[in-house]
Amino acid sequence: MPLRLGCTADDFTGGTDVATALRRAGLRTALVFGVPDADTELPADCDAAVVALKCRSTPADEAVSESLATQKWLWSKGAAQIHFTYCSTFASTAQGNIGTVTDALLDAAGARVTVLCPASPPNGRTVYQGHLFVHDQLLSDSPLRHHPLNPMTDASLRHLLTAQTPHRVGLVNHATISRGADAVRDALLAHERDGVRHVVADALTDDDLAVLGAACLELPVVTGAAGLAEGLGRAYPTGSGATDVPVPRTGRAAVLAGNCSATRQRRS
Template sequence: MTLRIGCIADDFTGGTDVAAAFRRAGLRTALVFGVPHATTPLPDDCDAAVIALKSRSTPAAEAVEESLAAQRWLWSKGTAQIYFKYCSTFDSTPKGNIGPVSDALLDAAGAPLTLACPASPPNGRTVYQGHLFVHDQLLSDSPLRHHPLTPMTDSSLPRLLAAQTPHRVGLIALPTVRQGVDAVREALLAHQRDGVRHVIADALTDDDLAVLGAAALELPVVTGAAGLAEGLGHAYPTAGAAPAEPLPTGGRAAVLAGSCSARTLEQIAQFYAAGLPSLHLDVLAAAAGRDIAAEALTWFDAQNPDLPVLVYASASPEELAAVQQQLGVAEAAAQVEGLLGALAVQFVERGVRRLLVAGGETSGAVTTALDIRAVLVGEEADPGVPWTHAATAHGDLALMLKSGNFGAPDLFLRALKDRT
């Protein structure tokens, strides 16, 4: 088999987001969690494969090593083009990991430059004059700047990326994008002649991303969020939209939330306001040795099985800062991931067959705990938030892995309404 495109996503929710984007573009897409083994199978008629890693917040050297292993596996399946998918908020640190991973993928491919654009207009992420906006706010002024592991206090993408790579960073501004595919291709060639390796592109609409995708069709490595991936996918000839995969029916429904994003906090508030069973996990008590997981399971067993339940460790920026001050950033994250991963296993053993997970790191912890290595992508509940079909040791599972910032405020209620 020969894949048209292979994607490396730097977290698990990003993997589901970009897999849904490829499917919207008409590409039949497989989603694999973690670096695949040599014998990891793919469907025979697969157009694209997405490998979802947990490399966004790992040390840069580790992120590079895993990304290169994923690239080699994708090449072994015949793919000629690699798409490196990161968050539409460009989550990273001054040392990486976007720059180091992009450079490593380019070096391995022998490619002179790449196009980069994290715009995702349906989710309010746009790029103008090289600056990343969240709706009408600069990223650095928006609530998304408070990410617990990768806070984003600068909105200038060229400046952010220049701090992560020894290579030159350039920009294709919106007027050039609006001139069309040929103008963008000429701009890329001009940047290549000038020794620029990373070319940021402005984009305000899906039409802009379609232009960029068509212009980048021949590049060995392209980087960005799911919006550019969809634009690139539409540049490949297809027979139309790929069909949605069927999802399992029946069973209990639950939400596990670890994200502390403003949108996830809104979704939690709406679920609670609807009078549905909700339980907040005490991370500090768990770190002090109290068996919070056992307490949560006792609470779960006492709930009406006909109602969806919510268990969350999410907290406001102030509450999160207090926890991190006592435990440290890494230990606080480890406590949350350990709790929610363990609860996911127990919930599925107790008959949960509809599981919605909020947060990239949380999604990685849950899929790892459940030993889920691959899923089939189903219909989206909101842009970039698809249901997936996963097989577990206790039966089939309808699984939604939601980026913390994604989904409407009523997503938890709406997504589970017909799945209880």
């Protein structure tokens, strides 16, 4: 089976997260750290490849350059679709890098429309009416509003994107998603006809993300957190089948905590 999905993730944590999600969905997945070069190879039998970058908070031009180089490499390996992976908190600034990188990836692919959905329901991240929630709080009311690098003081994904892109931003709401993948595809086509390039999608459950994944199979570029990538993975026809990710049961283990979030501090 040829490589189906290529992911460019904006940090290492997101890269490992999305690789795990794709394996959980049944895709044989390879993980690469840093921008690949011409000598970087993939296993012959992988269904998906994830490249973990460190461009979430770098200058926008650097983030664009690394992301485009990664997309080009994934295409060279046969990837039919690109998933731009970012944090389920939509961590970014008014200058980017999510909207900026998304525009660059779309331009390179000649794509006219894409979906943006950072929902990760098992982690309490949901999107409703285009607003990002952390459990029962709006993102802007949660402890993430105090993030040291990317303080998130606005929960409206449409507002955040409008500040990062010159293109129009639309919404596929939960009522549409509840009607299934065909309804979502029709909504995306309508947005595309109206000149909307970025479409924020609601998602409250993993089932919603599965609907979105099925609806987005033909889009050259899709963006979101690991949840949407898993929805895509479950929609792909593969021969490997869903498989539990193996967890070591014996021996020593180390836990690396890479941020200063309130939840992380409580658990450390």
